[in-house]
Structures are given as structure tokens and as C-alpha cells.
Amino acid sequence: MLEVSTEPLHIKTGELIAEKGEGPWYEPLFTDGRNNVGLICDVPGAVNDHHFHPDFDEFWVILKGDLEFEIGDYPIISAGKGDIVLAPAGDRHLIRTMGVGSSVRLHVSKIGSNHESKNERSSEIVPFPDQTEPPNLLHTTLNTVIAQKGEPQWVSSVVQNPLNTANLIYSAPGTPHNAHWHPEFDEWWTILKGELTWDLGEKRPIYHVKQGDIMFVPRGLKHYILTQGDETSFRLAITDSEGLHVYQEGDEDAPPPRE
Numbered sequence: 168m169l170e171v172s173t174e175p176l177h178i179k180t181g182e183l184i185a186e187k188g189e190g191p192w193y194e195p196l197f198t199d200g201r202n203n204v205g206l207i208c209d210v211p212g213a214v215n216d217h218h219f220h221p222d223f224d225e226f227w228v229i230l231k232g233d234l235e236f237e238i239g240d241y242p243i244i245s246a247g248k249g250d251i252v253l254a255p256a257g258d259r260h261l262i263r264t265m266g267v268g269s270s271v272r273l274h275v276s277k278i279g280s281n282h283e284s285k286n287e288r289s290s291e292i293v294p295f296p297d298q299t300e301p302p303n304l305l306h307t308t309l310n311t312v313i314a315q316k317g318e319p320q321w322v323s324s325v326v327q328n329p330l331n332t333a334n335l336i337y338s339a340p341g342t343p344h345n346a347h348w349h350p351e352f353d354e355w356w357t358i359l360k361g362e363l364t365w366d367l368g369e370k371r372p373i374y375h376v377k378q379g380d381i382m383f384v385p386r387g388l389k390h391y392i393l394t395q396g397d398e399t400s401f402r403l404a405i406t407d408s409e410g411l412h413v414y415q416e417g418d419e420d421a422p423p424p425r426e
């Protein structure tokens with residue numbers, strides 16, 4: 168079993184995808200202690216083994232290509248790069264790669280989960296749920312969230328359940344924000360658009376992180392994140408669902424950040 172890293176990780180998925188080629192392949196990336204996270208590459212026409220799991224909501228971030236998702240008995244969802252798709256606990260899911268190129272999706276799946284439970288799609292398609300605003304939509308696209316929330320800066324909770332919180336953060340270049348640290352939980356981000364830097368303190372290098380990359384910062388390290396260049400940035404920040412004890416410089420009773 169993978170161990171949770173106690174050092175920062177910068178995973179350049181673009182380079183990994185280029186190295187590994189058209190697929191199919193699977194690349195495990197890391198664990199955050201709750202989820203296993205990895206990349207799944209499939210060729211056009213490939214279909215996963217449909218299944219459901221009663222004990223957690225699974226979600227995916229599309230990094231490349233076009234996919235169709237059958238979730239529960241809802242109509243088919245067509246998803247592309249930058250989209251987030253969620254299969255609620257108990258809902259069967261089947262994933263098919265469309266188009267002419269291979270697809271790559273990041274999966275976020277509960278550690279130790281069982282993906283063996285089968286359930287056929289019903290002959291009756293049920294309408295999509297009425298809910299139109301996040302969190303926990305079956306399908307979240309950057310464009311629909313921008314249409315709802317407007318210009319940066321904002322944060323929108325995209326996944327919220329007992330296992331995970333995933334917040335989508337939209338920032339303009341140079342937008343200042345407060346460096347902070349949290350001694351009790353790790354945090355990791357997938358960059359959906361733009362380029363950013365992670366400054367983790369004087370004793371560490373500055374990380375230059377771009378679209379498709381993943382940055383993992385272990386608990387206790389102070390982080391200052393800045394959007395670079397002249398493009399706005401989107402990042403999906405994933406933490407546990409409690410998010411306890413976030414400290415900033417000057418807070419009373421703040422334990423010092425880790426070095």
C-alpha cells in the first residue's frame with residue numbers, strides 16, 4: 168500500500184502522459200490517506216467494467232480526450248478536458264472513451280474500496296436531478312461554474328461528502344491571498360487552467376505548477392499560492408471534509424509552521 172508523503176509532491180501529468188503514450192495504461196500517483204489517486208488512459212471505444220460501490224462517491228477529473236459517463240440510470244454525460252464527473256455512492260458507473268484520441272482521467276477513489284459490485288442499467292432512463300448548483304453535481308464544467316459565479320476571485324465547493332472536500336478556485340494573475348498552514352490535514356490541487364507558483368517557505372524551492380499538474384503539500388507546511396502570467400487560473404483543492412485549524416501569520420495560539 169502507498170504511504171502518505173510527508174514531503175511535497177509535484178506531479179507533472181503532461182510529461183507522464185507524453186511518456187506513456189496512447190495507452191491503454193494505468194499509473195498510480197499517490198494516496199492522501201483517504202483516497203487512492205491515479206491516472207487512467209483508455210483508447211477510443213474502450214469501456215470500463217461497469218460497477219458501483221455503496222460506501223463512497225467517486226470522482227474524476229478529465230485531463231485529456233472525450234468521454235461518456237453512464238451514471239446510475241441518468242442520461243449519458245459527455246465530458247471533456249477540465250470537467251469533473253462524480254458518481255454518487257451506490258450509482259452504477261460505466262465510462263467510455265469517445266472520439267479519435269485516447270482519454271486520460273484522474274480518479275479519486277476511497278482506499279480499499281471494492282469495485283466488483285455489478286448492476287445492470289435499467290431500461291428506463293431517469294431525468295437528471297433538479298439541482299443545478301454545486302456541490303456534488305454529476306457533471307461540473309468550468310464554463311457552467313463561471314456562468315454562475317462570474318469573474319475571479321471565487322471558491323466553489325464542487326465535492327462535499329464525509330470523505331472529501333474539493334473546492335474549485337478561480338484566481339486572476341497576481342491576486343494576493345494569505346499564506347497559511349494547517350497542521351492537521353494535507354492538501355492537494357489539480358490545475359485545470361493556467362500557471363501558478365507554490366511558495367512553501369524560504370528553505371524550499373518555489374514550485375512552478377501548470378495546467379494538468381498536481382501539487383501535494385503535507386500538513387503543517389505554510390503555503391502561498393500565486394497565479395502567474397496573464398491568464399486566470401483554476402485549481403481544484405482537495406482536503407478532508409473537516410478542514411480543521413487553518414492558521415495565518417499573526418494568529419494568536421498559532422503553532423509554528425513546519426520547515
Ligand SMILES: [Fe+2]
Pocket residue numbers: 218219220225260282
Ligand atoms: Fe468506481
Ligand SMILES: [Fe+2]
Pocket residue numbers: 347348349354390
Ligand atoms: Fe491550504
